[in-house]
Amino acid sequence: MRVRALAVRIVNQFLRDKRTLALLFLAPLLILSLMKLVFGGQAISPVIGIIDAPAALTDKFEQLNAEAEIVLYDNYDIAKAALQAGELDAVLQAGSGIPELMLEGSDPSVNRAILLLVQNATRIEGGHNAPVVNYLHGGPDLAPFDAFGPVLIGFFSFFFVFLLAGVSFLRERTSGTLERLLATPIRRSEIVAGYLAGFGIFTLLQATLIAWYSVHVLGLHMAGSIGSMLLINVLLSLTALTLGTLLSSFASSEFQIIQFIPIVIVPQAFFSGLFNLDAMNPWLQKLSLIMPLTYGADAMQGIMLRGEGWSDLQLDVYVLIGFSVLFALMNVVALKKHRRM
Amino acid sequence: MRSMSDVSQICPAIELQDISRAFGKRKVLSGITLTIPKGELFGLLGPSGSGKTTLVKIMTGIDRADSGTVHMLGETMPQLKMLQTFGYMAQSDALYNELTGKQNLAFFGAMFGLKGRALESRIQYAAGLVSLNEHLNVQTSAYSGGMKRRLSLAIALLHEPKLLVLDEPTVGIDPVLRKSIWRELVHLTKQGITIILTTHVMDEAEKCDRLGLIQNGKLIALNTPEAIKLNTGSSTLEDAFIALGERAGERE
Numbered sequence A: 001m002r003v004r005a006l007a008v009r010i011v012n013q014f015l016r017d018k019r020t021l022a023l024l025f026l027a028p029l030l031i032l033s034l035m036k037l038v039f040g041g042q043a044i045s046p047v048i049g050i051i052d053a054p055a056a057l058t059d060k061f062e063q064l065n066a067e068a069e070i071v072l073y074d075n076y077d078i079a080k081a082a083l084q085a086g087e088l089d090a091v092l093q094a095g096s097g098i099p100e101l102m103l104e105g106s107d108p109s110v111n112r113a114i115l116l117l118v119q120n121a122t123r124i125e126g127g128h129n130a131p132v133v134n135y136l137h138g139g140p141d142l143a144p145f146d147a148f149g150p151v152l153i154g155f156f157s158f159f160f161v162f163l164l165a166g167v168s169f170l171r172e173r174t175s176g177t178l179e180r181l182l183a184t185p186i187r188r189s190e191i192v193a194g195y196l197a198g199f200g201i202f203t204l205l206q207a208t209l210i211a212w213y214s215v216h217v218l219g220l221h222m223a224g225s226i227g228s229m230l231l232i233n234v235l236l237s238l239t240a241l242t243l244g245t246l247l248s249s250f251a252s253s254e255f256q257i258i259q260f261i262p263i264v265i266v267p268q269a270f271f272s273g274l275f276n277l278d279a280m281n282p283w284l285q286k287l288s289l290i291m292p293l294t295y296g297a298d299a300m301q302g303i304m305l306r307g308e309g310w311s312d313l314q315l316d317v318y319v320l321i322g323f324s325v326l327f328a329l330m331n332v333v334a335l336k337k338h339r340r341m
Numbered sequence B: 001m002r003s004m005s006d007v008s009q010i011c012p013a014i015e016l017q018d019i020s021r022a023f024g025k026r027k028v029l030s031g032i033t034l035t036i037p038k039g040e041l042f043g044l045l046g047p048s049g050s051g052k053t054t055l056v057k058i059m060t061g062i063d064r065a066d067s068g069t070v071h072m073l074g075e076t077m078p079q080l081k082m083l084q085t086f087g088y089m090a091q092s093d094a095l096y097n098e099l100t101g102k103q104n105l106a107f108f109g110a111m112f113g114l115k116g117r118a119l120e121s122r123i124q125y126a127a128g129l130v131s132l133n134e135h136l137n138v139q140t141s142a143y144s145g146g147m148k149r150r151l152s153l154a155i156a157l158l159h160e161p162k163l164l165v166l167d168e169p170t171v172g173i174d175p176v177l178r179k180s181i182w183r184e185l186v187h188l189t190k191q192g193i194t195i196i197l198t199t200h201v202m203d204e205a206e207k208c209d210r211l212g213l214i215q216n217g218k219l220i221a222l223n224t225p226e227a228i229k230l231n232t233g234s235s236t237l238e239d240a241f242i243a244l245g246e247r248a249g250e251r252e
């Protein structure tokens, strides 16, 4: 009852603030569109598995002095399994006859690099037997943006909800309304639940709009179901919401909320899959495990590029729910600073 | 012989025992002991920064004393269930500016568990009391200072509290309206509602049943307005407080 009244109040406040609404809904779309227009490729070192490789061919790869790592197999099934597990970027079957190349396919820039390399290697060999190319995921027309678009979708949902939730809760505190609210019999947990419900409505709308726009207007590759995409997006936003309100307890002005962006948001962008982390110290790479965006981005990529279903997503879903619950409980405790009962 | 209900009847509205409060090293309140019986209209006076707001916040459990005890209607404070008992009007108008006056009232009403027709009729009563009926559907950001103050007062009255704690309720409200608000406050105390308010206005202080004067965090006088004037040999409350303030200053 109180939770509902609080949620309704938040909705009403938002409806009055057209600019903030626009920020929440349109800014992610604008930035996604810009990124699609702007983004190019990057340097890559793919791992290629080769089956039945004639010595001449491996020599050719050596000669080309490629950045690629070559792993030799003598059984197609083992190589295919490694490809599915993500250990390989491609498998080249190069016995007698026409070579067959199977690409993992999720990362278009890796695809392009491998295609170029294999074409060069096999051309020197004979000239006319260009390989037959297959894709495990995606296809030849997957663009770079298709690959990191899913990460960006997660990132922007997270970013804008974090900012808005942080600022709203801060205003509640600095305007004195939190003190007045805490002078009513509302429980601390009801305040947190009310915020979750009120923002949850906008979060759901935002997630729907972003998903629809990315797939139907920007034409991002979409292998999975839009329902799972929505689920992940909403969960990610709820994590952002609870984290935003929690951190706003440690800020005393809107400006100090902005200061959390380089500390909390930007590192997550670096760690969540926008950039290749292979070159980083493995110990440092582990940092990504405590970042909610890692799980959101992983799930979004899985859904959109590889069409992953529930069995692949459930771990990410549980971890995101875990983060939200943890942050929400911490919020309830943090409110003790203002009222102990 | 007294029955149980008589015992709860005689519990004072507020009972403070030896309350002290410091912010960091600064002592703001020291050793305040004060009992306010039910149905009293009690006024707290004192220079700016003397600790009036801090004291009323401690009474309601919004702030905590470093030492000393607070009882409200016989219950040890702070307590969650007691928040239903009193209406609090803060010194600053804590309103949701994006919302209309009515939405503000409805929101706080819901916090006190009011709903449906009861909520609607309480909103009409409280808004009527402060003459805001015609402005209920206007966004509060478009309210004047006095209108915000009145809305804030209306919110405190909304859930028919037995105890009203009002921190400078009439600042920025015009004399005509102020008079009618005071008439209503006096009327409420006649129904057994206790009102504790802070004020800087002497003609308001005159209307209180009893006054407490705070200076530098100490309660330096506690009596009816007439007795305070009599004891200091002053013809007006203003002179009485100046005299009391000087005496307290000399003793320190």
Ligand SMILES: Nc1ncnc2c1ncn2[C@@H]1O[C@H](COP(=O)(O)OP(=O)(O)OP(=O)(O)O)[C@@H](O)[C@H]1O
Pocket (backbone or CB within 6 Å): B023, B028, B046, B047, B048, B049, B050, B051, B052, B053, B054, B055, B091
């Ligand atoms: N949260 C706080 N942190 C630090 N100091 C505070 C805090 N709240 C109040 N004070 C200090 O306590 C003293 C008493 O403040 P209080 O607000 O109770 O005064 P007041 O009597 O209500 O004054 P006024 O008539 O101006 O409203 C002031 O000196 C103020 O600076």
Ligand SMILES: [Mg+2]
Pocket (backbone or CB within 6 Å): B052, B053, B054, B091, B167
């Ligand atoms: Mg004050």
